[in-house]
Amino acid sequence: MSGSKKALLFDIDGTLIITDGAGTISWSFAFKELYQLDVDIEKYSDTGMTDPEVGRRSFTAVIGRPPTTEEFSKLLERRMHYLVQTVNESTGYHVLPGVQTLLPSLIEHGFILGLVTGNLEAAAHVKLHRSNLNQYFSFGGYGSDSPERSVLTKIAMARGETVYGEKISPDAFLAIGDTPNDIIAAHQAGIQCVGVASHKYTASDLKDANADFVLNSLEEALPVW
Ligand SMILES: [Mg+2]
Structure with a gap:
């Protein structure tokens, strides 16, 4: 050195x-499983935003109110669950x-x-x-x-x-x-x-x-x- x-x-x-989008897709899978909604978090977030901010903003935008603690905990858990899959399956x-x-x-x-x-x-x-x-x-x-x-x-x-x-x-x-x-x-x-x-x-x-x-x-x- x-x-x-x-x-x-x-x-x-x-x-x-x-x-190549693995993070974004994992959020979409989580929203789909929990709320049966097609959510593209890129509409509600910018590069450089932290994960909790992205999740909270996207939830608030699509559900119409901020998540409760319990809802947010479930969303983060499902998102991490799917992230393992989307990272491993990402062809890019x-x-x-x-x-x-x-x-x-x-x-x-x-x-x-x-x-x-x-x-x-x-x-x-x-x-x-x-x-x-x-x-x-x-x-x-x-x-x-x-x-x-x-x-x-x-x-x-x-x-x-x-x-x-x-x-x-x-x-x-x-x-x-x-x-x-x-x-x-x-x-x-x-x-x-x-x-x-x-x-x-x-x-x-x-x-x-x-x-x-x-x-x-x-x-x-x-x-x-
Ligand atoms: Mg960067």
């Missing part, structure tokens, strides 16, 4: 992997270019790796399991920790310190994400962010969002060496 960065916080969807599921070689190489060079994602914690691990990527990440901040991405980023940072038993300066953290929201949240949490134009946003979108560094894919060198 060289340079000032030590702890890298990776977004999942669009940064490490593409599940793939690991993004560069990721399979980058992650072991970062570990080999002494970096510590965490996750920052709007997924519920269990959903994050289900999505990463299919490609055996869970092994690289020893901590994270998840959509089940806060509706605010900047807050869950700070939670990930604190967990990194807990796992490694040492103080880690914000300067030593670097977030890696594919959306303007990832960049904004990293800056609000006081850390730098690499924007990777590997999914829906272009390099110029990510530059406009004030990414500290922009890469076209994770095949290009991260600014940590």
Whole structure:
């Protein structure tokens, strides 16, 4: 390891992997089973929203009122149940270019790796399991920790310190994400962010969002060496 960065916080969807709609379809299956309704959660949510927010907004929009605690618990359970199936059955599921070689190489060079994602914690691990990527990440901040991405980023940072038993300066953290929201949240949490134009946003979108560094894919060198 060289340079000032030590702890890298990776977004999942669009940064490490593409599940090609597995998350969206799992919500649809859950609504269909529980309410016999055809629900496309993409109508009620934006990229970068956390899972609980997506579920609550979609429920409220289609049922006409917010879910009770009991209803929401059942919805989340059915959604997680179907997510295992939709991730495994997704024909478009793939690991993004560069990721399979980058992650072991970062570990080999002494970096510590965490996750920052709007997924519920269990959903994050289900999505990463299919490609055996869970092994690289020893901590994270998840959509089940806060509706605010900047807050869950700070939670990930604190967990990194807990796992490694040492103080880690914000300067030593670097977030890696594919959306303007990832960049904004990293800056609000006081850390730098690499924007990777590997999914829906272009390099110029990510530059406009004030990414500290922009890469076209994770095949290009991260600014940590
Ligand atoms: Mg993403």
